Amino acid sequence: MQATETHVTPAEKFANVCAILEKHGRHPAKLIPILQAVQEEYGYLPEEVLTFVAVALDVPAARVFGVATFYAHFALEPRGKYVVRLCNGTACHVKKSIPILDALYRKLGISEKKPKHELITIEIVACLGACGLAPVMVINEDVYGQMTPDRAVKLIDEILEKEAALV
Amino acid sequence: MTKKPVDNNVYINGRPVAIEGERNLLELIRKAGIDLPTFCYHSDLSVYGACRLCLVDIEGRGIVGSCSTPPEAGMRIKTHTEEIREIRKVSVELLLANHDNNCPTCYKSHNCQLQRIARQLGVEHVRFKSVLDRKPVDVSSPSVTRDPNKCVLCGDCVRVCSEIQEVGAIDFAYRGHQASVLPAFGKDLAEIECVNCGQCTVVCPTGALSPKSEMEEVWKDLTNPDLFVVACVAPAVRVGLGEPFDMEPGTITTGQMVASLKMLGFDQVYDTSFAADLTIFEEGNEFLQRKTKGEKLPQFTSCCPGWVKYAEQYYPELLDKLSTCKSPQQMFGALLKDRLPDLLGVAKEKLRIVSVMPCTAKKYEAKRPEFIHDGVADVDHVITTQELARMIKAAGILFNDLTPESFDMPFGFATGAGVLFGNSGGVTEAVLRFAAEKITGKPLQSFEFKQVRGESGLREAVMEIDGVQLKLAVVSGLKNAKTVAEQVRKGTCEYDIVEVMACPQGCIGGAGQPVSRNPLAKKMRTKGIYDADKMMPLHKSQENIFITECYEKFLGDIGGHKAHHLLHTHYQSRRRLPEEGIALFSGHGDQRLHVDVCLGTNCFLKGGQTILNGLLKHAEESKLENMVDVRASFCFEQCEEGPTVKIGEVTLNHATVDKAVDTLKSELEKQLSGAATAVSGCSAGCSSGK
């Protein structure tokens, strides 16, 4: 392990979770900020850590799971290096966001039921607040408006090429 | 009646209706005799306001949900305008479009609210295309079947489980068209903290949650000529069974019930109230001993398997206060499997015991491993009152026309005290009828102890018997049990006996009973049980001569060796979730020592986290990364002895940081020297070297 790389060990991560819980006084009402902080720590919300949070807050695990799955910004699976968020709010839906989704799925060989791709995570979100640009797609922090299935696939191709060049 | 002032009225469809403390418009409208459709309203639960069926039009305010609007004097409301009718229909049609509509084969078909409301509203076709995304049905639990394809997301189950039972086993998850109600992480019901009370199946308006059925297994036994099949019927069944046959709730149907069981082909029909009388001997005696010694008080009752599992999961440190008596069902099973082969000359392997219970948790109880010996269960099958009614109908038996028959002897003989077990407060009253005579040595003047009767889910009574003061608590609904258990935990509770039933108002309100839309049903069944007691010739368990005989000829002393073996049991702390743990520290050595530190609720509260941090620190400082794996785990089911740490093969109870670090060191040494022997043994080519 190089000293320059900031590598957080599982033990340190766990210690941080404990600190997060302390900071919020282990208060069940603080569940959402706690989950946000935990997600920052792990990049997603691992099942066993959610169970620990449930224990520490004395809240049923089903409730913690419910909150973690309700908000679109929580992820229960590790996400890929690229997170593609496609808006399916009313405006984007009307402007045909679903065909874009289908194209993305087809391109990556995944589906709603089997959404796992190691590099790219597709997420459908309710409204990104950019309805004027509908349909909207966001790749990590970059916003792309007036998306079409073809353009979306092209963006994916670019990512895949870039990554292939890295190895 | 005094005339109400004019301004206290709400005008419902133009007709005045006086406000009399109703909490919301819906109650007022229903009082006025209008049955507005609802999915998500239950008077015992909080208001959720999601189904949008209870809509009304308030003059000047527009359309609102009546369940969440308090009545105000002078309001003018309409309950079925054209617009409201349309909204309601659309709501129901949307549900139907997202529903597995195979009604004829659905368990809930006869009392499905979705069906009823669709018909009531005159929904004749669904204008939306089906969007049902079929999900697997969860049949893992012995008590409750969950079919997500029939859920209408009313949340009734979620609220009953958290508000009445304080379990919270199921909850809403996901959103949009993925929204569902399910256990944490989508796990199976059998794996989680669900206590099998089945109350969620009572409130669920559709077939999404229903009691797990065991009718087929029972039919198979009944139709197998080689088997000798015995029915044991719980007290509460007799006052509920009439309802599916259009009788009033609370009608005492004992005679017809026995007759129908005989017609179904049961070889003997016994009364579980007999076993309840037997329980009183054992439990009453146990109580008197504890009271005399002043130990293990309060004595918690143990006849409700929902409560027992709850206590095992949430109150491990109180388990020694639970009566060690098996429930009447399990006492009966054990006794009959032991006695009947002799008494009736039936080979034990041909004997089948079928319980008929008002309860879904009894199904789970019968399957607990401690009640199964060499693959043979003490109780082979458990069917509910609902299932018995269905079997009677399936056999074409005209229940209402049956000539009453009586239970078989001797195990069909019971006193009124045994029958009382069907009511909340019944076990307590039966114990009092027993204990009072034992304390005073004199026969009771009156056998009724009305102080312990009532409807509230948490009642107390104090009484004095011959200078001995007894403080009692009668609890139903696990939320109320939690209240008392917390007091006991804090040491602020002075009760002697705490009776706990998981279901509101006790077994008569069990989830195996027919689902009634009559708001008075439970009250009427309760009365039915008290009436049945009055009608019995004997009222005190100690007067049950067949039980006395059973002790004389067979069981020996009350609480004696044989009795203990057959009639008592033990409890163990139980984890709530199957989650394994969080890997915190691990490297690459091939022979790493596994260290698990419990961070389950109990150990967490007792300082598990400090121990974990201590061990991690030690492991890091001593550079053990290739020698140990450290995990945070969730509950080893040894909570009474917590905090618990497992290091290799060693389990440390009441662990401290120092103890844990020392054990880690010594286990590592052992492992190292062990590895050395193994290597040297191997290189010497000798397998027997040690």
Ligand code: SF4
């Ligand atoms: S059976 Fe009881 S404990 Fe289990 S989910 Fe239903 S209400 Fe909750």
Ligand code: SF4
């Ligand atoms: S399972 Fe039944 S009670 Fe629970 S939300 Fe679904 S329909 Fe309502």
Ligand code: FES
């Ligand atoms: S009963 Fe009012 S919204 Fe469901």
Ligand code: FES
């Ligand atoms: S919480 Fe059960 S053993 Fe630790």
